[in-house]
Amino acid sequence: MLVSKFGTQIILKEDRNGLQPALFIDKADIAAVCLFLRDTEGLYFDFLSNLTAVDYQTYFAVVYHLNSLPYQHGLVLKVELPGNRSLNELPEIPSLTSVWRTADWHEREAFDLMGIYFEGHPDLRRILLPDDWEGYPLRKDYEEAEKYHGIHIN
């Protein structure tokens, strides 16, 4: 159905090896694709179970687990982002807060811990860590600071 609406180029690649097959989508299309998946009859992916980011060291991936309450089916979407390590230029991806409100806190968490910048997010503050925390702890190259506000961390 996705292909008939957007054309074949919408799905970059498919992963059918694992237990849960996944579709890879380009980051520019993700918001339009998700809105389509949510509103189209026969799909109705109205429940965003999980949104998370994974650090594969050479690149980052943002993973969406969608579910449909009326049809009881699920779908996994993945977006690959360049593995830019600079703290000044985080990988960017459009925010899905306008599609599912639950993406709000999940995206804040991904920003907080993994350092993914969600464009168009209404309130992208850190959520679990203090506002003045340096760095993104779930990245593989994260190094713990020695001190936080003059207090030794160990």
Next chain:
Amino acid sequence: MANPKYKEALMRYEKHLTEISSQEMVLNMGPQHPSTHGVLRLQLITDGEIVKEVVPHLGYLHRCFDKHAESLNYAKTIPFTDRLDYLASMNNSHAFVMGVERMLGLDSKIPKRIEYIRVLVCELNRIASHLIAIGTYGIDIGATTPFLWCFRDREHIMNMLEWASGSRMLYNYIWVGGLFYDLPVGFEERCTEFITYFKPKLVELDEILTQNQIFISRTAKIGVLPADVAINYGVSGPMLRASGIKWDLRRIDGYSVYPEIDFEIPVGKGEMGTLGDCWDRYKVRVDEVKESVRIVEQCLERLQKDFTRTTEFDPRALVPKKVNLKAQDYYVRAENPKGELGFYFVTKDKSDIPLRVKSRGPSFNNLSVISELGKGVLIADLIAILGSIDIVLGEVDR
């Protein structure tokens, strides 16, 4: 220094707080307030007694679960899952273990006795968790007696689970491929005794709280959560069911031995006020306790008749020495007392340490709806709304 773009939202938020009008006031509720059930801090912008806006601040109990899981193997992570929702540790480890077993292809080989014991302890833990929810909800809005009753009955469950696992709250009882130990001799009988004791107590609890006029006027028509808003916010568990949606993963996914067990899924009906109000959420929990009692009874019957204890039965027979997985990813979900608990695993090739584990706590998602529900209500009603969400901060902050 970091890109100023990433501080923009923080600046905007701080500016917003300074720009409130002269009759408005910023009020901090928590992190040391008993009605926030832990260390949640709510920043309220109030106009007199009316709450204009709620800004939740989390993270006071952040214990880096995701980061810990990346440096430990699967068996060593199970005790950490116990500490997510520390009121329902059995359910957490059950979900985690199911995910690992599914990835290993072990899930169909687990003996029935082990599965029934797992469901039995999970449902006992669900009763204990709901008893806390009901009891503390009562005390939040001024009813002291149900709180004492609930804690008294919960203690019996805690003692039984301590007998089985050796620990009162954080069990580490369900292992990948099996269990820590078989149930101790006499557990089934003691459990039956407890159920016989507990059933009349439930009726008592129902009488003192459910039909209590003061309780009804504090909760009915308060904090109404329509079904579409609930779904959009990713709300799950009793909260979603209270909004009238029959969505229970024990039925939908049919994991473990739940397809063999007969139980109803209670949903909110709006009996006392509007569909999806605080009273409905409370009532769904009370009904779920009754259903869990039924499940426990059926498990006990099967365990005593069909899958009895034998001397050669070894609950650790299938426990793998080393979990060896190929590189893959898998999202497992299970119905916890609070809602859908999910674990997302990304595994490394030929390693027993995962590349990434993300826990999707139901309380985290359920709590995110508070800023929507808390708009334009009285401060006293906000306490009632927060209590009806039934959060555990261990799971919100992880």
